[in-house]
Every structure is written in C-alpha cells, then in structure tokens.
Amino acid sequence: MNNLLNCPQCGKLFLQGIRKYCDTCYREEEQQYDKVYRFIRKSENRNATIVDVSEATTVSENKIIYFIHQGRIRVKGYPNFTYPCDGCQNPINDGRLCQTCKDKLKSELSIEDFIKRKQEEALPSYHTDDN
Numbered sequence: 046m047n048n049l050l051n052c053p054q055c056g057k058l059f060l061q062g063i064r065k066y067c068d069t070c071y072r073e074e075e076q077q078y079d080k081v082y083r084f085i086r087k088s089e090n091r092n093a094t095i096v097d098v099s100e101a102t103t104v105s106e107n108k109i110i111y112f113i114h115q116g117r118i119r120v121k122g123y124p125n126f127t128y129p130c131d132g133c134q135n136p137i138n139d140g141r142l143c144q145t146c147k148d149k150l151k152s153e154l155s156i157e158d159f160i161k162r163k164q165e166e167a168l169p170s171y172h173t174d175d176n
C-alpha cells in the first residue's frame with residue numbers, strides 16, 4: 046500500500062517510497078551532491094573552506110554539512126574545511142562531534158540522544174506554574 050505524503054523539501058504531494066523526498070527534490074539533491082563531490086575531489090581545492098565550496102557549487106552550507114553527516118562527503122584531509130560540532134558548535138573536520146563531545150558521549154546512550162540533550166540545553170528553560 047502506498048501513502049501520499051507532502052515532500053518535506055518542496056511541499057508537493059508524492060507517493061511514499063524508499064525516499065524521503067519527491068523525485069524532483071531527490072534528483073536535485075543528487076546533483077548537488079555530485080557538484081560538491083567533484084569540487085572537493087580536485088587537489089587544487091584541498092585548502093577550500095566550507096564557504097568556498099558553497100560558493101563554487103551553489104550548494105548551501107547546511108546541505109554540505111548534511112552530506113557530511115550522512116557520511117557521503119569526507120573532509121578529513123581538508124585543513125581549512127570545518128563545520129560546527131553537533132554537540133557544542135566548536136569547529137570540527139570529521140564526523141558529527143568534536144573529540145570533547147565524543148569523550149562525553151561514551152557515558153551517554155546514543156549519538157542521537159546526546160545531540161538532542163545538547164540542543165535542549167541550548168534552549169531557554171521554562172518554569173511551569175505549580176497551580
């Protein structure tokens with residue numbers, strides 16, 4: 046059985062399949078991935094920053110980080126390419142967390158829980174009325 050869903054990217058209705066997005070957005074994302082991948086593969090772009098990559102490829106920084114989080118793009122060998130740690134926002138170059146957060150994570154349940162908790166900590170806390 047197929048379900049009609051609104052594409053989270055463009056809002057159009059599409060048939061739910063293995064993909065999270067509609068075909069148009071999926072194809073667009075693949076093209077964006079391709080552009081980023083081709084750009085950073087070139088040795089002359091080894092010193093590029095995330096801003097350089099974003100400008101050269103017209104792919105947003107958030108999207109590039111998304112590809113990195115998915116493990117599809119790796120920038121470990123790129124000295125100037127940093128993006129914020131999911132836990133503390135310090136600049137990192139590999140994976141989703143900096144070493145400090147990774148060390149803290151060892152006592153936590155999972156990376157998802159850890160990041161969720163970190164994001165909740167960053168939000169202002171509200172006190173509920175007793176009555």
Ligand SMILES: [Zn+2]
Binds near residue numbers: 052055
């Ligand atoms: Zn879409």
Ligand SMILES: [Zn+2]
Binds near residue numbers: 130132
């Ligand atoms: Zn961190």
